[in-house]
Amino acid sequence: MLTGKTALVTGGARGIGAAIGRALAAQGAKVMLGDVLEDLAAETAREIGAGAASTRLDVTDDASWEAAVNAAIETHGGFDILVNNAGVEITSLVLRVEAEDIRRMCDVNVVGPLLGMKHAFRAMGPGGAAGQGGAIVNIASVAATIAFPSIAGYSATKSAVDRMTRVAAMEAGKLGLNVRVNCLYPGLAATEMGLKLADDIVRLGLAESVEAAIGDVVAQTPLGRLADIADIADAAVFLASDQARFVTGAGLPVDGGMGM
Ligand SMILES: NC(=O)c1ccc[n+]([C@@H]2O[C@H](COP(=O)([O-])OP(=O)(O)OC[C@H]3O[C@@H](n4cnc5c(N)ncnc54)[C@H](O)[C@@H]3O)[C@@H](O)[C@H]2O)c1
16 A cells, blocks of 8 residues: 555654554555664664664754654655654643643644654655655644543643644645645553553542553543554554545544544
8 A cells, every 4th residue: 555655753663653663564665763762763663674764863853853854765765654653741730730841742742743744845845855745644642632631731732733734734735745734633552651641640649540540541432442553553554545645634533432
């Protein structure tokens, strides 16, 4: 489905990003994993095989984006797919929120993907270094669609991802860039981030145990389980592929119905 396509996945060293890299490669794409965890990203690229490679990328830094996009184009000879997946979640009740933590989440979760879209538009658009058009998939969260206690700041950043996806899709269409922009709203998955959130919920006294915290989420989910990272990766592959050729400015929940 993606043979001949090249993809850059941010936060690709582990978790959902690694699963997306694996799923894109399984469909024939040449994948570049960008992450601040350089060693882990290199190990994950080796595990994926199929020509997957890795590069250092701090999504909060403009120059780092430029270098990573250049590395992707030089290594794989093109740049057709960007998955803006890197993110951080710092749990806090509104009562105790710290400005520094909110700024950190804004930096990684909002500034990061917006810079990524800038560099992708420039590289993928007419006359760009890759120049063949493409698809961008932004990873928002079910947190952008529901009210879940202890993640006000995080939810704000993910709502921002939702909005900037729409504006970017509008601009890309109006400017004739031949780039589609969509986002996913994944439900809770048992990655390092997801499991830490469950721990934090217990620490804040919002659930009696990690099992109870997870049980509460499952109980709010019509399909009756947490998200598997492969569920999210398969949806990202769809939005990145030509199967979604007339889909832009859309947000696709991958949450078992939790946010409906
Ligand atoms: N796990 C969940 O339950 C869940 C649910 C909905 C949405 N999401 C979103 O999915 C994405 C991936 O989450 P995950 O659960 O795999 O998290 P994770 O913490 O397991 O992995 C996140 C990755 O992003 C990288 N990263 C962090 N800051 C970075 C930066 N400045 N530059 C480059 N890379 C950076 C990390 O090094 C790590 O490899 C995030 O955007 C997250 O908000 C996660």
